[in-house]
Amino acid sequence: MHRFVSAAGRAAGRVPASLRGPIVHKAGEIEKELRKGIKKPFTEVIKANIGDAHAMGQRPITFLRQVVALCTYPNLLDSPSFPEDAKKRARRILQGCGGNSLGAYTASQGINCIREDVASYIERRDGGVPADPDNIYLTTGASDGITSILKILVSGGGKSRTGVMIPIPQYPLYSAVISELDAIQVNYYLDEENCWSLDVNELRRSLNEAKAYCNPKVLCIINPGNPTGQVQSRKCIEDVIHFAWEEKLFLLADEVYQDNVYSEGCQFHSFKKVLYEMGPEYSNNVELASFHSTSKGYMGECGYRGGYMEVLNLHPDIKGQLVKLLSVRLCPPVSGQAAMDIVVNPPVPGEESYSQFIKEKESVLNNLAKKAKLAEDMFNKVPGVHCNPLQGALYAFPRIFIPSKAIEEAKAHKMAPDMFYCMKLLEETGICVVPGSGFGQREGTYHFRMTILPQIDKLKILMEKMKDFHIKFLEKYA
Amino acid sequence: MHRFVSAAGRAAGRVPASLRGPIVHKAGEIEKELRKGIKKPFTEVIKANIGDAHAMGQRPITFLRQVVALCTYPNLLDSPSFPEDAKKRARRILQGCGGNSLGAYTASQGINCIREDVASYIERRDGGVPADPDNIYLTTGASDGITSILKILVSGGGKSRTGVMIPIPQYPLYSAVISELDAIQVNYYLDEENCWSLDVNELRRSLNEAKAYCNPKVLCIINPGNPTGQVQSRKCIEDVIHFAWEEKLFLLADEVYQDNVYSEGCQFHSFKKVLYEMGPEYSNNVELASFHSTSKGYMGECGYRGGYMEVLNLHPDIKGQLVKLLSVRLCPPVSGQAAMDIVVNPPVPGEESYSQFIKEKESVLNNLAKKAKLAEDMFNKVPGVHCNPLQGALYAFPRIFIPSKAIEEAKAHKMAPDMFYCMKLLEETGICVVPGSGFGQREGTYHFRMTILPQIDKLKILMEKMKDFHIKFLEKYA
Numbered sequence: 001m002h003r004f005v006s007a008a009g010r011a012a013g014r015v016p017a018s019l020r021g022p023i024v025h026k027a028g029e030i031e032k033e034l035r036k037g038i039k040k041p042f043t044e045v046i047k048a049n050i051g052d053a054h055a056m057g058q059r060p061i062t063f064l065r066q067v068v069a070l071c072t073y074p075n076l077l078d079s080p081s082f083p084e085d086a087k088k089r090a091r092r093i094l095q096g097c098g099g100n101s102l103g104a105y106t107a108s109q110g111i112n113c114i115r116e117d118v119a120s121y122i123e124r125r126d127g128g129v130p131a132d133p134d135n136i137y138l139t140t141g142a143s144d145g146i147t148s149i150l151k152i153l154v155s156g157g158g159k160s161r162t163g164v165m166i167p168i169p170q171y172p173l174y175s176a177v178i179s180e181l182d183a184i185q186v187n188y189y190l191d192e193e194n195c196w197s198l199d200v201n202e203l204r205r206s207l208n209e210a211k212a213y214c215n216p217k218v219l220c221i222i223n224p225g226n227p228t229g230q231v232q233s234r235k236c237i238e239d240v241i242h243f244a245w246e247e248k249l250f251l252l253a254d255e256v257y258q259d260n261v262y263s264e265g266c267q268f269h270s271f272k273k274v275l276y277e278m279g280p281e282y283s284n285n286v287e288l289a290s291f292h293s294t295s296k297g298y299m300g301e302c303g304y305r306g307g308y309m310e311v312l313n314l315h316p317d318i319k320g321q322l323v324k325l326l327s328v329r330l331c332p333p334v335s336g337q338a339a340m341d342i343v344v345n346p347p348v349p350g351e352e353s354y355s356q357f358i359k360e361k362e363s364v365l366n367n368l369a370k371k372a373k374l375a376e377d378m379f380n381k382v383p384g385v386h387c388n389p390l391q392g393a394l395y396a397f398p399r400i401f402i403p404s405k406a407i408e409e410a411k412a413h414k415m416a417p418d419m420f421y422c423m424k425l426l427e428e429t430g431i432c433v434v435p436g437s438g439f440g441q442r443e444g445t446y447h448f449r450m451t452i453l454p455q456i457d458k459l460k461i462l463m464e465k466m467k468d469f470h471i472k473f474l475e476k477y478a
Numbered sequence: 479m480h481r482f483v484s485a486a487g488r489a490a491g492r493v494p495a496s497l498r499g500p501i502v503h504k505a506g507e508i509e510k511e512l513r514k515g516i517k518k519p520f521t522e523v524i525k526a527n528i529g530d531a532h533a534m535g536q537r538p539i540t541f542l543r544q545v546v547a548l549c550t551y552p553n554l555l556d557s558p559s560f561p562e563d564a565k566k567r568a569r570r571i572l573q574g575c576g577g578n579s580l581g582a583y584t585a586s587q588g589i590n591c592i593r594e595d596v597a598s599y600i601e602r603r604d605g606g607v608p609a610d611p612d613n614i615y616l617t618t619g620a621s622d623g624i625t626s627i628l629k630i631l632v633s634g635g636g637k638s639r640t641g642v643m644i645p646i647p648q649y650p651l652y653s654a655v656i657s658e659l660d661a662i663q664v665n666y667y668l669d670e671e672n673c674w675s676l677d678v679n680e681l682r683r684s685l686n687e688a689k690a691y692c693n694p695k696v697l698c699i700i701n702p703g704n705p706t707g708q709v710q711s712r713k714c715i716e717d718v719i720h721f722a723w724e725e726k727l728f729l730l731a732d733e734v735y736q737d738n739v740y741s742e743g744c745q746f747h748s749f750k751k752v753l754y755e756m757g758p759e760y761s762n763n764v765e766l767a768s769f770h771s772t773s774k775g776y777m778g779e780c781g782y783r784g785g786y787m788e789v790l791n792l793h794p795d796i797k798g799q800l801v802k803l804l805s806v807r808l809c810p811p812v813s814g815q816a817a818m819d820i821v822v823n824p825p826v827p828g829e830e831s832y833s834q835f836i837k838e839k840e841s842v843l844n845n846l847a848k849k850a851k852l853a854e855d856m857f858n859k860v861p862g863v864h865c866n867p868l869q870g871a872l873y874a875f876p877r878i879f880i881p882s883k884a885i886e887e888a889k890a891h892k893m894a895p896d897m898f899y900c901m902k903l904l905e906e907t908g909i910c911v912v913p914g915s916g917f918g919q920r921e922g923t924y925h926f927r928m929t930i931l932p933q934i935d936k937l938k939i940l941m942e943k944m945k946d947f948h949i950k951f952l953e954k955y956a
Contacts, residue, residue, distance in 0.1 A: 052576060052583045053582075054581040055579075069554065072550055072813075099535055102781045103532040103538050103777075103779040104530050104532040104781050105528065144807070172806075302583045303809070303812030305810070330783075332783075333781070336811055
């Protein structure tokens with residue numbers, strides 16, 4: 001029964017197979033072979049392909065899990081082994097749930113008291129800039145928020161098809177959703193020579209070219225960058241906001257790595273905060289949606305699929321449509337909403353769990369900072385590899401030199417040269433990383449993305465292996 | 479900044495506002511007024527609009543919550559207050575998780591061992607008909623599975639646009655997703671005179687008419703029915719399968735109410751089972767996707783957004799596309815996957831938690847059966863109301879007579895007559911139900927959907943109130 005082959009929907013046919021594509025498939029096969037006892041030059045596959053902290057051995061934040069466990073099984077509220085501050089939060093979350101149960105549907109926009117906590121968090125983070133719980137939408141991870149808002153903004157056909165500007169390199173959710181929605185992907189390139197910074201002249205070039213074939217309406221920014229790890233300066237954010245204001249673009253600020261900033265002199269500035277500080281002409285006019293998640297930061301709770309989106313200057317009609325759209329899927333997972341609450345409402349000084357919480361949080365972040373530096377330094381010692389500083393996020397995105405003989409062989413295998421490189425790396429070392437072609441890169445340049453999540457000793461060994469592999473690769477294809 | 483009004487996406491503009499539409503909005507407003515102390519003819523709003531068991535006071539199944547709590551906070555595995563059978567399941571689920579944590583991403587298709595448990599469950603349920611874990615996809619509630627499979631199947635433009643056949647009355651997720659995907663909704667009518675049964679002649683009529691303007695490829699069945707509560711006979715399922723085979727239609731079987739069967743002589747038969755029993759010509763050819771969920775049944779865990787989909791005879795290319803599509807959203811919420819595991823792998827005789835589990839399960843189902851009968855009987859005692867037996871699911875969907883004067887007044891308010899009726903009901907009694915126009919109904923007939931989830935004493939009072947309201951309504955508009 002082959003008749004549905006031709007019926008493949010708009011969506012699936014064009015989904016880029018990067019983060020979970022052929023490399024990950026191959027990694028799975030190799031793992032099966034290892035389990036069967038087949039000999040390899042390595043004993044385990046190291047999955048440095050995806051920002052999945054717990055899978056790489058990071059421990060959950062105790063307080064977060066205590067609160068979610070209390071919400072899950074409220075009998076535990078009587079247990080002396082749980083701290084009072086965790087119980088207090090659990091009781092508050094349960095009071096916000098129908099029938100005091102995580103098993104009830106919530107409002108499509110999310111539980112009221114959690115949206116209030118998100119708003120307070122944003123106000124604290126942004127030095128008092130006001131945040132309105134009505135503008136907060138809890139989501140099923142950040143991906144869901146990004147997808148939903150793009151669904152509302154995308155329209156038109158032919159030359160009036162909506163253009164969505166995204167950075168190159170980008171996180172492939174963007175290209176996938178843009179393709180799924182039949183919108184037009186408009187690329188702007190980050191400047192690798194300048195530490196992957198964003199240049200407004202490049203935004204302008206990209207926009208002006210795009211106007212010839214579509215209707216560019218949305219500008220997506222990822223800060224700190226994924227896969228590129230840069231942290232945008234305040235000045236750069238101002239420039240982007242001014243540009244969006246001038247060109248009447250809707251800004252999507254993907255800020256899921258806001259807690260992951262490592263380089264000295266770098267600091268996270270939210271688009272929302274800078275927008276307000278630029279004055280009412282901007283803060284009353286520029287449309288903005290920003291995103292956060294439970295999956296990254298120091299908590300790494302990917303599996304909970306928790307997240308939120310804050311919108312600003314969204315027209316009430318559009319807001320109404322957004323609520324309707326969200327209501328079809330009923331509500332985001334409630335335990336994910338609870339997890340999000342703890343991210344924005346963690347223990348404070350004076351509370352019983354504060355010291356343990358801070359210890360756990362700082363331990364994760366300090367380790368990540370060390371590993372960011374380690375990865376940069378070690379990559380830059382390898383001939384034919386150049387790696388920008390990992391100012392933030394969870395990834396190294398080094399540029400690799402691939403000899404022309406290897407490029408030819410890749411072509412013979414109908415593979416992108418960096419896919420060929422990463423496949424060889426996987427087969428010879430067990431290290432699984434994602435080729436740059438999955439994220440987009442300037443023609444003729446090659447990269448891969450590697451997470452810095454492996455534990456530090458493992459990361460060192462992994463990088464030594466990569467170095468040896470690379471040198472051998474250069475020799476082989478010299 | 480109004481420029482995005484015209485840019486409203488395909489999706490949102492056409493989302494039908496039923497389950498969470500104006501009635502629910504009004505209910506929220508009334509609740510606020512009550513809290514402010516504004517006097518009403520009632521003291522609380524009773525939300526009988528949505529199948530949200532916990533919100534109506536149903537208690538979670540203890541065993542399910544124990545396992546999820548253990549998975550959430552594995553320190554509890556050392557606690558003597560949790561039973562061994564719960565710990566055993568929690569350990570097994572955690573072993574299936576990256577880093578033994580609910581916080582890691584899982585495979586996009588869901589955790590392997592849970593998909594194995596789902597397959598075993600299906601085999602037991604279907605008297606030994608084989609089920610393959612590779613054909614099981616864990617989902618974010620059933621809605622997510624239905625949406626995903628429709629995304630893959632829908633394609634084409636103009637006369638070749640995909641037609642999706644759905645029952646009328648239907649669950650409005652279907653119309654919303656069909657509209658969102660720019661597919662064509664092809665209605666077939668359930669037979670109210672015959673207890674909402676499905677007649678293959680009506681399927682044929684509907685299909686033949688649709689062929690003139692689209693390419694009908696998918697046939698959706700909801701069994702037990704939502705909002706109509708009928709349970710399909712085995713014979714009827716056979717007829718539908720034969721029809722799908724003959725017409726080469728892809729079958730979507732929404733079976734989320736499979737545990738909710740109340741009427742004597744009624745029994746749930748899965749499409750999968752009947753398909754196999756009809757022999758290899760059918761079981762090797764008819765394409766089928768069936769859906770289940772943690773949200774309904776006896777557990778009512780809506781907030782976890784857990785579910786699964788089983789596919790059969792899906793072409794490998796389509797399967798590949800499905801996996802790619804799912805991978806963009808990374809994975810279903812992992813605590814929802816864990817909850818789904820307990821639904822398909824509950825305590826068995828001889829295990830410590832068995833007796834409590836069975837007691838809780840049967841108490842919920844017996845109560846629902848009583849309430850199903852009560853609702854049917856009480857509605858049928860009201861003049862101008864007719865209610866078919868509630869053979870299954872969680873809803874009464876009575877037909878109501880609306881006098882022509884009331885219809886005129888509704889029109890003057892630009893409201894559907896049953897929306898007008900339900901608004902009045904809400905304003906005068908605090909009872910929130912959903913008008914039949916949100917689900918679809920034959921021209922000139924009027925209905926509403928009411929859940930049977932309120933506790934039995936409350937349901938009795940509620941139905942007395944409805945009766946009084948209806949009689950007064952008839953008098954007023956006589």
